[in-house]
Amino acid sequence: MSFILKPVDTVETISREDFKKNYLDKKKPLIIKGLTKDWPAREKWTTEYLKEIAGELEVPLYDNSKADPAKPINAAAAHMKFGDYLDLIKREPTELRIFFFNLFKKVPSLINDIKIPKDLMGGFIESMPAMFFGGSNSVTFLHYDIDLPHIFHTHFGGRKHIILFDYKWKDRLYCLPNATYALEDYKVDNPDFEKFPALKGIEGYEVFLEHGDTLFMPTGMWHWMKYVDGSFSLSLRAWDQSISRKIASVWSLFTHGAVDSLIKMTFKEKYAIWREKGAVKRAERALRNGSPR
Numbered sequence: 604m605s606f607i608l609k610p611v612d613t614v615e616t617i618s619r620e621d622f623k624k625n626y627l628d629k630k631k632p633l634i635i636k637g638l639t640k641d642w643p644a645r646e647k648w649t650t651e652y653l654k655e656i657a658g659e660l661e662v663p664l665y666d667n668s669k670a671d672p673a674k675p676i677n678a679a680a681a682h683m684k685f686g687d688y689l690d691l692i693k694r695e696p697t698e699l700r701i702f703f704f705n706l707f708k709k710v711p712s713l714i715n716d717i718k719i720p721k722d723l724m725g726g727f728i729e730s731m732p733a734m735f736f737g738g739s740n741s742v743t744f745l746h747y748d749i750d751l752p753h754i755f756h757t758h759f760g761g762r763k764h765i766i767l768f769d770y771k772w773k774d775r776l777y778c779l780p781n782a783t784y785a786l787e788d789y790k791v792d793n794p795d796f797e798k799f800p801a802l803k804g805i806e807g808y809e810v811f812l813e814h815g816d817t818l819f820m821p822t823g824m825w826h827w828m829k830y831v832d833g834s835f836s837l838s839l840r841a842w843d844q845s846i847s848r849k850i851a852s853v854w855s856l857f858t859h860g861a862v863d864s865l866i867k868m869t870f871k872e873k874y875a876i877w878r879e880k881g882a883v884k885r886a887e888r889a890l891r892n893g894s895p896r
Contacts, residue, residue, distance in 0.1 A: 605793065606802065608766065608809040611818070622723045622819075627753070630821035632767055632808055638817040639757055644716035644837075645815050648759050650689040656710050658686025666698040667742045669787045688736070692833030697738030700830070704734045719839055720755060726842040728752065733838045737763075737830035745776065745791050745827040746784035749859050751852040752840035754820040758812040761832025766791055767808040770823035774889035775801045780881040781863040783855065788879075791827040801886035812836075822848060 612626075615637040626633045639645045663679035681699065683691075691697055707713050719727050735743070747770065748754065768776060777786035777799065789799045796803040811831070812818055820826060822843045842849065867874050889895075 606766070606768075607804065607806045609806070611767070611808045611810050617723070619723055626819060627724060627821065630769070630824070632810075632821065632824065633819045634810065634812070635817045635819065636815070638720060638755070639717075639815045642717050644713075644759070647716055650693055650760065650835075653706075654686040654689050656713075657706060658684065658689070660685040660709060662688060662701050662704065664688065664699040665702050666700075667740075692736065692738035692830075694833075695738070696740045697833075698741045700735065700737035700741040700743070701835075702735060702743075704736070705732065706734050707732050717837065717839075724753070724841060726753070726844055728840045728842065731840055733840070734835060735838065736835040737828075738833045739830055741830050743826075743828040744784055744787055745825060747773075747823050747825045748840075749783045750840075750856055751822045751848060752842060753822050754824075755817055755839040755841075756812075756820060756836055757815070757817040757839075758836045759814055759834060761814065761830070761834030763812040763834065763836065764792070764829040764831055765810040765812060765818065766827045767810065767820065768805065768825040769807075770825065771895040772805050772807075772825065774885050774894065775805055776825060777801065777882040777886045779878045780885070781859060781866070782878065783859050785825075786879060786882045792829065799886070801890040 611632045611634050613634040613636060615635075617626075617633070617635060622633070625631065661682055662685045664681045664683055666680045668680065683699075688699070688701065691699070714732070717732070719729060721727065737743075745766075777789070778784070779786060786799075789795060789802065794802045807825075810818060814834075842852070870877075
């Protein structure tokens with residue numbers, strides 16, 4: 604049993620006008636299969652190549668375990684040499700993944716292997732191309748990005764399962780107070796509607812990305828990701844052009860970042876318990892009120 608999920612529109616290419624009218628302005632996701640057809644990275648970026656250029660780097664690794672309330676969000680579960688990690692995800696299933704890794708700072712020449720899609724929209728944060736790596740079975744918990752960017756998420760070397768929800772479902776998804784992520788006690792790919800009744804009836808999108816595919820995720824879109832194969836992705840981020848969204852981005856960074864971290868480190872487990880109870884109460888209230896309308 605799952606959510607009410609529909610496929611994401613898929614195109615080979617798209618014009619700036621079509622993209623803006625039907626996806627950017629409507630905040631609707633899109634798969635662009637041909638966006639990377641002229642990127643050197645599409646053929647060049649293999650695990651062997653990445654090992655060759657950066658294999659000796661030590662990288663932080665994350666797993667599927669629930670966040671420890673005594674530690675900062677995104678605290679690493681382990682560390683490993685990048686090359687050894689790439690060998691691991693190709694060799695066997697593992698929960699271990701690399702999160703928000705700016706490999707371009709370590710190897711600046713990598714920027715020559717991609718093309719930022721400025722022909723589709725402006726506002727790209729060119730200093731923050733982020734890479735994500737995962738072994739088969741590794742999962743990225745359900746969340747939306749704290750700074751509310753638009754994201755072009757390109758996958759390499761395998762398949763990735765992604766489930767998306769519009770921002771409007773925030774309360775029904777059991778979003779934790781003062782946070783941009785959901786209660787981690789339910790499985791997004793197989794939710795228990797009896798235990799978490801507010802989830803029933805939620806509509807979303809389901810995607811299986813393959814090598815070279817690019818997924819456009821508009822600002823504020825919730826996303827859950829599971830690596831089907833040991834593989835990796837690149838996210839290019841862009842600011843929304845509206846003043847109101849820029850203000851919302853700054854406010855989100857302040858309240859969900861600095862303030863939340865300070866409270867969490869001060870009150871630890873008590874704060875975690877309060878937030879989980881708050882997420883349940885808010886979800887149940889939204890369900891009773893029939894929101895979102």
